[in-house]
Amino acid sequence: xxKLEGIQKxxxxxxxxxxxxxxxxxxxxxxxxxxxxxxxxSGKSTLLNILGILDKYDDGNYFLADTLIKNLSEKKAAYxxxxxxxxxxxxxxxxxxxxxxxxxxxxxxxxxxxxxxRNDIALEYLDMVGLKDWATxxxxxxxxxxxxxxxxxRALISDPKVILADEPTGALDTKTSYDVMEIFKRVNDxxxxxVVVTHEHDIAAMTKRNIVLKDGFVVDEIMKSxxxxxxxxxx
Amino acid sequence: MFxxxxxxxxxxxxxxxxxxxxxxxxxxxxxxxxxxxLMGFGSGFQHGVEFQFNDDATNSLWIRAGxxxxxxxxxxxxxRIQFTNQDxxxxxxxxxxxxxxxxxxxxxxxxVRYKDNLSFFNVRSCHPDHKYIEKTLITSxxxxxxxxxxxxxxxxxxxxxxxxxxxxxVNPIGTYIDVNGIQYKVVGTFKDEGNxxxxxxxxxxxxxxQIAYGGGNKIHNLIVTAANATEVESKMLEADIxxxxxxxxxxxxxxxxxxxxFNGVVNFMRFMNLFAGIRFFLFIVGVFTLIAGxxxxxxxxxxxxxxxxxxxxxxxxxxATPNSIIGLFLQxxxxxxxxxxxxxxxxxxxxxxxGSLSAMMESFSFPMDFFKRPEVSLKGAVIATLVLAVxxxxxxxxxxxxxxxVEPIEALKDE
Ligand SMILES: Nc1ncnc2c1ncn2[C@@H]1O[C@H](COP(=O)(O)OP(=O)(O)OP(=O)(O)O)[C@@H](O)[C@H]1O
Ligand SMILES: [Mg+2]
Numbered sequence: 001x002x003k004l005e006g007i008q009k010x011x012x013x014x015x016x017x018x019x020x021x022x023x024x025x026x027x028x029x030x031x032x033x034x035x036x037x038x039x040x041x042s043g044k045s046t047l048l049n050i051l052g053i054l055d056k057y058d059d060g061n062y063f064l065a066d067t068l069i070k071n072l073s074e075k076k077a078a079y080x081x082x083x084x085x086x087x088x089x090x091x092x093x094x095x096x097x098x099x100x101x102x103x104x105x106x107x108x109x110x111x112x113x114x115x116x117x118r119n120d121i122a123l124e125y126l127d128m129v130g131l132k133d134w135a136t137x138x139x140x141x142x143x144x145x146x147x148x149x150x151x152x153x154r155a156l157i158s159d160p161k162v163i164l165a166d167e168p169t170g171a172l173d174t175k176t177s178y179d180v181m182e183i184f185k186r187v188n189d190x191x192x193x194x195v196v197v198t199h200e201h202d203i204a205a206m207t208k209r210n211i212v213l214k215d216g217f218v219v220d221e222i223m224k225s226x227x228x229x230x231x232x233x234x235x
Numbered sequence: 236m237f238x239x240x241x242x243x244x245x246x247x248x249x250x251x252x253x254x255x256x257x258x259x260x261x262x263x264x265x266x267x268x269x270x271x272x273l274m275g276f277g278s279g280f281q282h283g284v285e286f287q288f289n290d291d292a293t294n295s296l297w298i299r300a301g302x303x304x305x306x307x308x309x310x311x312x313x314x315r316i317q318f319t320n321q322d323x324x325x326x327x328x329x330x331x332x333x334x335x336x337x338x339x340x341x342x343x344x345x346x347v348r349y350k351d352n353l354s355f356f357n358v359r360s361c362h363p364d365h366k367y368i369e370k371t372l373i374t375s376x377x378x379x380x381x382x383x384x385x386x387x388x389x390x391x392x393x394x395x396x397x398x399x400x401x402x403x404x405v406n407p408i409g410t411y412i413d414v415n416g417i418q419y420k421v422v423g424t425f426k427d428e429g430n431x432x433x434x435x436x437x438x439x440x441x442x443x444x445q446i447a448y449g450g451g452n453k454i455h456n457l458i459v460t461a462a463n464a465t466e467v468e469s470k471m472l473e474a475d476i477x478x479x480x481x482x483x484x485x486x487x488x489x490x491x492x493x494x495x496x497f498n499g500v501v502n503f504m505r506f507m508n509l510f511a512g513i514r515f516f517l518f519i520v521g522v523f524t525l526i527a528g529x530x531x532x533x534x535x536x537x538x539x540x541x542x543x544x545x546x547x548x549x550x551x552x553x554x555a556t557p558n559s560i561i562g563l564f565l566q567x568x569x570x571x572x573x574x575x576x577x578x579x580x581x582x583x584x585x586x587x588x589x590g591s592l593s594a595m596m597e598s599f600s601f602p603m604d605f606f607k608r609p610e611v612s613l614k615g616a617v618i619a620t621l622v623l624a625v626x627x628x629x630x631x632x633x634x635x636x637x638x639x640x641v642e643p644i645e646a647l648k649d650e
Contacts, residue, residue: 054552054643074557081643082554093549097247102240110554115239154553 001193002028006060009046020046022216033188035204036197038213044197045166052085052164053077065161082110086155088165092147094139100150101135107158125153129183145176152183163194169203181206245567259535263572264579266528270521270619271583271611275592277514279609284510286607292368293503296496298457304492316484316493318454331472333462334364337454339444348413349401356397358437360444368458376408376423383440391419395426396434417447469500529626536568536634544641551643561635568631576623
């Protein structure tokens, strides 16, 4: 599903130049549930941005669903983000003036689905994350955990090939974090590929595979068939 | 356009910043209001000037005899030129002459008497066509006619002011008035859109005046009209007249002092061009006021874009194309400009049509004879609307393009 070959990325120029990713080779298959870990500044978000076609990479090749993602026009990039990818952000990023349903429906708006139809679909997805009764509430009326569940429903609505989440539990307490991860797990069980960036070991432990970044390289990979004790991951 | 989601966003952002939205909208409304008012001013001035010209036909040529200033065929300069009835008859036959009249001056004010009423008025002697040249409007009876001229009848057509002073409520038609001892029969009354002086005139046939005041066949000046001649045609007619007169009276046709012709067409055109220029200038001033308002919208939109950077990033991450982002902001600024502009437009029209503009001018003690019937034509309204639409889209376009360039990684940046 995702194939990275020698991905390099640096910020800035000249002396200020900061080499963040120094040649990553990562393959993620369909249906995997992957967490990316690493200390602060190790390039986790940078990697996720590249995966999400939100940022460009300097060198290497990135294939998403066998499509080479390189030098895309703005329009093409928008198309792939919309059809192939679903995003979940640490700070939820819901639009304040839209209610839960309308927020969830937004990706379908960019697919030119009629308002009525997309709101119907959005309601199904809200139901899936357990928020059917909150459909007409505005984001300001929702708790952090509820907001993130709305965001997950929004990421899922376009039936993307991959869900990308950057610290989705970063702003949530432990209990709520687990609820959110539980939803991810269910989505993954249904066959969806998920990549989660986190620096919390217990969260990483709930995924099926850990990729650890350090100094711009992948330093560790742990594959699990089932649950794994938190302590076994070093970073 | 009928996309509920876009409207929802527009109203949300406007509501978020009520004062800001109001000030922006007000700027645009004010701009278009001023534009409309200035267009009204322009037309008011123009009508004022047209009114000034209303007194006389604007296509008239006034021919005055003078003294030669150049030697010609052995005649020394300084010869007086005197028009006669013959000149009248000859010029009448020239191509391009529509109406013609001569005037024989009977100078000074005359004592005019009807029964016991007595006052002083000006006597003007002329041919029947004078009616068209002076734009005399007959209010009762008739004007002078060819028979009056031929038979040198002692008849007169008198102005409304004369009627007022001498007759009061009595019907003057058919009565006789005494002008310096000569009895004239009143055959008509008139009014004139010119100044009050024109209403205090007594018209008598030129032939009668020539006899009564010792003029023989002399004519002091000739006035002709040139139908709807262009400036060039009027100048050609001028040349034809000079050419005839110089042959007849033996003077150098290039001698500007022998015969002077005041060309009303040229004069009128000059004024009209001047006022077209003033109107255009006022329009430009209005447009600049509007531009100031629109630049305000543009600036506000830039701030809006900045505030919504993160939102734009999120949208892009969700698959918004640059065009859809441009559309979002463009629609918002178009909405503000067009709605506010429409309000300003209507307010401007109401201000002009209700007479408030004229009242305002009057309160500044502006001479109202020079400011008449201010109006903005349908064409003017269409132009104003187009200007508004163009500016509205420009105001939104640049901020919108800036928004479209927002990098989607902005969405992932946390503070
Ligand atoms: N737009 C940018 N311009 C310049 N430097 C950047 C930019 N974005 C990130 N960096 C730098 O690149 C490095 C990697 O950043 P990145 O955000 O990928 O780290 P991270 O692993 O996500 O860290 P954290 O756990 O704190 O979120 C950091 O040193 C950061 O300062
Ligand atoms: Mg990060």
